[in-house]
Amino acid sequence: MKLWVLRHGEAEAQAASDAERRLTAHGREQVLRSAAHLLGEPLQAIIASPYARAQQTAALVHGALGFAEPVRTVQWLTPETDPQQVIAELDALGLEHLLLVSHQPLVGALVGLLEHGHYQSPAAMSTATLAELEGDWPLAGLMTLAGLHAA
DSSP states (O other): OEEEEEEOOOBOSOOSSGGGOOBOHHHHHHHHHHHGGGTTOOOOEEEEOSSHHHHHHHHHHHHHHTOOSOOEEOGGGSTTOOHHHHHHHHHHHOOSEEEEEEOTTHHHHHHHHHHHSSSSSOOOOOTTOEEEEEOSSOOTTOOEEEEEEOO
16 A cells, blocks of 8 residues: 655635635645655545645645546544544545645644554654655554655
8 A cells, every 4th residue: 555645735824714724825836846746656546634725735736647536525634633533544445545635733643653653753744745655554553654755
């Protein structure tokens, strides 16, 4: 299995709610730089948080890659979701190559948990950072961090 985890690009500092914060021009540029690392990868799905900045990030990646399938929006990729729930959802999907688009603190905690098997070493995931994980199954401590690409 190959799993990519992308934190959204830089977003506006303020909006009516956290969920409504949108990408800045710089954030859109960051996302496109990160998307370049996915060119030629055999993605089966792009799965994104419902928050505006994650939706915009996923749409930019989708367009840059010319990805045929629509972006899947799920409630289990919001900032405060328990990484164990994400792992259970990934297991249920049964896909081999997918991209998750989400937020801190979830992305750092998820990558750290998948790599190390605990929450003490979250991955440093600044805006538009792309983590590339490989392993037989999406289980805590059983995946290898193959790359961490900062935008």
